[in-house]
Amino acid sequence: MDPHRSIARPGTWEEMRAAFRWSLPDRFNIAEAICERWARAQPGRRAMIYLRPDGEVREYSYIQLSRASSRLANAFREHGLARGGRCAVLLPQTPETTLTHLACYKLGAIVVPLFTLFGEDGLEYRLRHSGAHTLVTDSANLPKILAIRDRLPDLRAIFSIDAREAGTHGFWQELGKAVDTIEMARTGPDDPAFISYTSGTTGPPKGALHGHRVLIGHLPGIETHHNFLPQAGDCLWTPADWAWMGGLANVMMPALYYGVPLVAHRMSRFDPERAFDLMARLGVRNSFLPPTALKLMRQSGVQPKGLDLRSVGSGGEALGAELLDWGRDVLGVTINEFYGQTECNLVLGNCAQVMQARPGSTGKPVPGHEVAIIDTDGNALPEGSEGEIAVRRPDPAMFLEYWQAPEKTAEKFVGDWMRTGDVGRMDGDGYVFFAARSDDVITTSGYRVGPTEIEDCLTGHPDVTMAAVIGVPDPVRTEAIRAYVVPTGAPGPNLEAELIARVRTRLSPHVAPREVVFVDELPMTATGKVMRRSLKDRALQDMQAGG
Numbered sequence: 001m002d003p004h005r006s007i008a009r010p011g012t013w014e015e016m017r018a019a020f021r022w023s024l025p026d027r028f029n030i031a032e033a034i035c036e037r038w039a040r041a042q043p044g045r046r047a048m049i050y051l052r053p054d055g056e057v058r059e060y061s062y063i064q065l066s067r068a069s070s071r072l073a074n075a076f077r078e079h080g081l082a083r084g085g086r087c088a089v090l091l092p093q094t095p096e097t098t099l100t101h102l103a104c105y106k107l108g109a110i111v112v113p114l115f116t117l118f119g120e121d122g123l124e125y126r127l128r129h130s131g132a133h134t135l136v137t138d139s140a141n142l143p144k145i146l147a148i149r150d151r152l153p154d155l156r157a158i159f160s161i162d163a164r165e166a167g168t169h170g171f172w173q174e175l176g177k178a179v180d181t182i183e184m185a186r187t188g189p190d191d192p193a194f195i196s197y198t199s200g201t202t203g204p205p206k207g208a209l210h211g212h213r214v215l216i217g218h219l220p221g222i223e224t225h226h227n228f229l230p231q232a233g234d235c236l237w238t239p240a241d242w243a244w245m246g247g248l249a250n251v252m253m254p255a256l257y258y259g260v261p262l263v264a265h266r267m268s269r270f271d272p273e274r275a276f277d278l279m280a281r282l283g284v285r286n287s288f289l290p291p292t293a294l295k296l297m298r299q300s301g302v303q304p305k306g307l308d309l310r311s312v313g314s315g316g317e318a319l320g321a322e323l324l325d326w327g328r329d330v331l332g333v334t335i336n337e338f339y340g341q342t343e344c345n346l347v348l349g350n351c352a353q354v355m356q357a358r359p360g361s362t363g364k365p366v367p368g369h370e371v372a373i374i375d376t377d378g379n380a381l382p383e384g385s386e387g388e389i390a391v392r393r394p395d396p397a398m399f400l401e402y403w404q405a406p407e408k409t410a411e412k413f414v415g416d417w418m419r420t421g422d423v424g425r426m427d428g429d430g431y432v433f434f435a436a437r438s439d440d441v442i443t444t445s446g447y448r449v450g451p452t453e454i455e456d457c458l459t460g461h462p463d464v465t466m467a468a469v470i471g472v473p474d475p476v477r478t479e480a481i482r483a484y485v486v487p488t489g490a491p492g493p494n495l496e497a498e499l500i501a502r503v504r505t506r507l508s509p510h511v512a513p514r515e516v517v518f519v520d521e522l523p524m525t526a527t528g529k530v531m532r533r534s535l536k537d538r539a540l541q542d543m544q545a546g547g
Contacts, residue, residue, distance in 0.1 A: 083108035108185030189213035199450030207403030217397025221346025280306035442471030
């Protein structure tokens with residue numbers, strides 16, 4: 001692999017697509033690609049800038065990450081983690097998060113990234129389903145794990161990066177006992193690297209298993225939406241959590257791969273003023289800013305000082321012409337929109353350096369990826385026709401399978417097309433315009449949220465008979481989560497607050513309903529399925545009638 005770029009030279013979009021060829025070596029390991037080769041060639045090169053919660057800035061070189069992650073890999077192995085074993089990481093953006101990823105890849109183990117806002121139920125499901133053997137967390141999240149530990153028979157070793165409890169291990173203490181060299185697992189592009197859980201409309205969350213090749217698959221999209229990363233002086237940061245595909249595969253891994261300093265910072269809640277200050281203070285030149293973050297930055301009215309941005313990428317929701325104009329005026333860049341999903345990310349994109357953005361479009365197929373609009377039988381539709389956005393396999397960015405769910409994996413494909421569940425159209429110049437979800441997944445604040453897990457949580461309350469969850473339009477979040485609930489009797493004055501709190505605590509604050517509507521019954525099909533589309537149509541009519 002070229003250590004700097006996958007796209008040999010900038011040209012027109014069409015020229016780059018025509019010239020691009022994937023290069024997948026027989027042996028490939030993410031830890032080697034994003035750390036070890038730099039540690040050998042330029043050991044003192046700056047790899048990470050960590051802005052601690054107390055405001056102190058610490059820097060880490062590639063050789064420091066290399067030696068510490070080898071020590072950690074040896075410590076993990078001493079406690080029973082082996083090739084193919086699963087190691088969960090429940091941490092925000094910290095050096096320990098990166099070290100855990102590197103250590104696991106060196107062992108050939110599989111990482112399970114977990115969002116720190118998940119509650120006990122959300123964590124228990126993912127840890128049980130993945131069969132995680134090892135877990136790395138901190139004192140802020142440890143109580144949630146200890147509360148469910150007796151329900152996790154596969155979980156054998158818990159490491160805490162700070163304060164410990166009985167039955168857990170000190171991350172740094174165990175690392176310090178181990179040697180700083182290890183023989184890298186001989187992995188290939190298709191060997192599993194991590195499981196990223198994604199929401200769907202039916203059943204519990206699915207675990208998208210990705211191979212080591214996923215890093216290679218992301219490179220063309222990263223390079224283009226950052227106007228040909230890397231350039232001299234580049235420095236990359238995102239407020240998106242590294243537990244999600246956008247933070248992990250769009251920022252953390254590629255920054256280290258390209259030798260671009262990676263900025264890490266715990267931001268429990270997005271603060272526009274703090275984000276502006278961080279970017280100016282630490283010299284951030286490149287950023288992935290989710291649409292909700294951009295909207296909050298614009299609404300804040302803050303006029304940033306000292307920014308020197310070269311590129312900003314955004315994806316997950318449509319930006320629109322006004323936000324693009326604000327980006328040019330305030331951030332000083334044309335925001336490059338891109339598109340993908342957990343199962344196959346960064347397959348559509350924009351690059352302001354070589355193409356004109358079209359408001360409302362998420363861009364064109366990125367070099368190396370084949371994207372089409374298909375009908376239900378998997379036939380590509382002509383330009384301008386509305387259908388489902390699909391990606392052709394094989395594709396290095398595409399998931400290997402859903403963990404322990406072969407039937408769900410099969411359902412994701414029609415022929416060689418991976419179905420995204422998103423409806424859109426492609427114009428004559430290849431620009432794709434997203435229209436809607438073909439299922440009931442809710443897009444809120446950059447997260448894709450499936451209604452089933454929330455509905456199951458709500459119906460677990462003794463005062464709830466049935467529940468249905470939908471997304472309703474919201475100017476900041478794109479969609480706000482609304483729950484329709486059939487109570488067992490007359491709802492008490494505190495029931496709405498209780499239900500919202502239940503979801504916040506048991507699942508996660510980011511999936512909690514903003515509103516609960518009590519109804520006598522839910523619209524059902526003849527076979528007894530809730531008609532969420534009918535609820536959504538009713539909600540839209542009510543909003544229009546209200547002004």
